[in-house]
Amino acid sequence: TRRVIIDTDPGVDDALAILLAFGAENIAVEGLTIVCGNGADIYALGANARLLARAAGFPDVPICLGDAPEEGAEAVQDIPVHVHGADGLGDMATKYGRSEADRSGFDARSAAQFLCDACDAAPGEITVVAIGPLSNVAAALVARPDLPTLLQELLVMGGAVHGEHRGNRTPAAEANFAADPEAAQAVLTAGFRSVILADLGATHQTDMDVLRRACVEELPESGVARLVYDVAQVFIDCYVRTFKQTHAPAHDVVAVMYLVRPSLFTRRPARVEVELQGSLTRGASVADWKGRWGRPLNCEVLMTVETEPFVSEFVAAIRRLPRT
Numbered sequence: 515t516r517r518v519i520i521d522t523d524p525g526v527d528d529a530l531a532i533l534l535a536f537g538a539e540n541i542a543v544e545g546l547t548i549v550c551g552n553g554a555d556i557y558a559l560g561a562n563a564r565l566l567a568r569a570a571g572f573p574d575v576p577i578c579l580g581d582a583p584e585e586g587a588e589a590v591q592d593i594p595v596h597v598h599g600a601d602g603l604g605d606m607a608t609k610y611g612r613s614e615a616d617r618s619g620f621d622a623r624s625a626a627q628f629l630c631d632a633c634d635a636a637p638g639e640i641t642v643v644a645i646g647p648l649s650n651v652a653a654a655l656v657a658r659p660d661l662p663t664l665l666q667e668l669l670v671m672g673g674a675v676h677g678e679h680r681g682n683r684t685p686a687a688e689a690n691f692a693a694d695p696e697a698a699q700a701v702l703t704a705g706f707r708s709v710i711l712a713d714l715g716a717t718h719q720t721d722m723d724v725l726r727r728a729c730v731e732e733l734p735e736s737g738v739a740r741l742v743y744d745v746a747q748v749f750i751d752c753y754v755r756t757f758k759q760t761h762a763p764a765h766d767v768v769a770v771m772y773l774v775r776p777s778l779f780t781r782r783p784a785r786v787e788v789e790l791q792g793s794l795t796r797g798a799s800v801a802d803w804k805g806r807w808g809r810p811l812n813c814e815v816l817m818t819v820e821t822e823p824f825v826s827e828f829v830a831a832i833r834r835l836p837r838t
């Protein structure tokens with residue numbers, strides 16, 4: 515069993531990823547750390563996390579908030595379309611019982627502190643799955659520069675280094691890296707033992723609509739399957755109708771699925787860094803596959819995904835929820 519902390523900005527695809535982790539037999543979710551992203555405020559995102567934890571049967575999992583970004587930071591600049599709904603959960607948070615009370619009662623520790631404490635308490639045993647902007651992980655690195663030696667593995671959903679898409683927030687930059695480019699660059703170059711990158715090239719191979727339909731068809735009695743279905747609606751509509759894409763990718767689910775069944779993926783080692791300067795390309799991820807920069811490899815990029823077992827593993831995890 516992998517001991518996992520999910521660093522997240524929930525988030526429709528975050529929601530599905532979190533439920534997958536709670537339902538997976540080989541994952542123990544030890545905490546959720548919340549990072550600002552997806553156009554909702556940090557307390558609302560924390561409340562979404564609480565809603566999901568409760569739905570999954572883990573009401574007491576620690577939830578730690580990250581710092582609110584400074585005014586004017588990229589993470590809080592207006593996102594023109596509410597990809598995730600105004601509440602971050604496809605406008606379904608109220609239907610699924612999110613209340614004002616959920617906006618309190620978080621763990622007193624900051625997200626960065628929790629990450630450091632967990633690694634201190636169990637060196638080499640904790641895996642972090644980062645599925646939002648990398649601000650919390652970068653803050654933890656400032657506090658504990660030796661964090662890379664303490665973590666077992668780091669999974670990151672972010673960037674765009676292969677496939678058709680180079681950016682979904684700007685023409686050149688994927689949303690998580692665009693929200694905090696300095697954090698993404700700091701984390702990628704920090705020397706973590708093992709970094710797995712689920713970029714847009716991997717995530718666009720998955721289809722959120724296929725995932726949610728499989729859930730309700732195979733689990734007609736399941737409230738969690740219904741939640742998955744409902745929460746996904748706005749996100750899917752946005753990708754298909756507004757962005758004119760063929761389908762809505764299940765971005766963040768890919769990172770968690772790698773932990774559940776790594777054999778569904780092929781990987782390629784690379785040196786990936788993030789552009790911090792370019793007036794057109796700030797936040798862009800660049801992969802050196804061939805060692806031209808002369809710098810050490812820093813991650814393995816997920817290249818291909820076996821899509822059918824991806825769906826069945828997801829449904830199998832949802833079937834186990836809520837766990838009691």
Ligand code: BDR
Pocket residue numbers: 525526527528552597645646671682688689690765766
């Ligand atoms: C990433 O951006 C967010 O909107 C999603 O939750 C995902 O983490 C995809 O680029």
Ligand code: CA
Pocket residue numbers: 522523524525527528645646766
């Ligand atoms: Ca996310």
